Amino acid sequence: MATRVSEHEVQQAIGGLLRLGVIVAAAVTALGGAVLLIQHGGDPVAHRTFRGEPPALESIVSIVRGALTFNGEAIAQLGLLLLIATPVARVAFTLVAFALQRDRKYVVITSIVLSLLVYALAFGKA
């Protein structure tokens, strides 16, 4: 197969991307968790019944907005969002790699998976 990017190089890059994503997400989540406990550590627990999260913790835009105001819950939620986005970034990267390898069949296959992921992330309606 005449390829510009070798399979080995793609594997190394995907591995590195996954590791980076998890490290960044863990760091942001840890920071958010610490701030959350400083702000609300003494609050009583109420997770026995499901009430759903406030809208501010449900959409990507409002999570980022909340994190910028240094709200602990929003920062932790941003970390969790980054973790969820890591596999999505992996698929997007794989798409680029297949495109560089001129592998049309797998460009189509990867695009289908990426569309499903982006759909879930952006709209969240199953």
Add this chain to the structure above:
Amino acid sequence: MNLASLALLVGVGSFAAGLLGSLTGLGGGIIVVPMLTLLFHIDMRYAIGASLIAVIATSSGAAAAYVREGYTNVRIAILLEIATTIGALIGAMLSVHTTQAKLSILFGVVLIATALRSLRPRAEHAILTTPDRWAAFFQLDSSYPTPSGPQHYSARRIPGGFALMLVGGVLSALLGIGAGIIKVLAMDQVMSLPFKVSTTTSNFMIGVTAAVSAAVYLHQGQIDPAISFPVMLGAGGGALLGARILTRADVRWLRPLFTVIVFVAAVEMLYKGFTGTI
């Protein structure tokens, strides 16, 4: 109990789950939901959301290492991810209409299947070297490293594997688990892939599958940061430590212990499901 002590206890419990899951190869996600619901009395919907976070954290770390070592078949992963992501969307849709009691019963059944599967010794099958029509069309042939050099392998019965992956996606979303046993079953038993390729490719796919349903649950308000942050950091840290220990120590004795824990959790989930006390 206040939020700080809950976070601490959930973090310690998740660390143990991640460590045991990584050392036994069964994954930590399978006992995060029983731990959160049975020990901490957290609503199942929050527990499933937090567990999916644990699943992504623990699988991505291991996946990063395996893909670099050349075990993971990226083509097979992406092809079958069409099935698991569609399955995950279906599962997330079904979860809205499923009661906690029914989820608890289904969870108990999956836990028992996991416990039984882990007790059965694995039968090694011969490595397939000639692809069938579908495997050739999708260029699924590859090779993986062995002590005696690269070993070439092929795949077969792709539609069967694909169908089983749909089921795996549905269960992953409904229960907040990685559903690794179903993924490995599809690749190892149905598609005749080498076991090492099956387990590492399954691990690689788990993050993408879980990301779909986690994203849907985030929008549905099922990802609670106060519960999910200690679960993610604990389970992720436990899995990381487990991977380090695994290369140096013989931990086969842990498997029966973990199987007993899974079995006890199964009985408890079934009981609570049937009596409607979850």
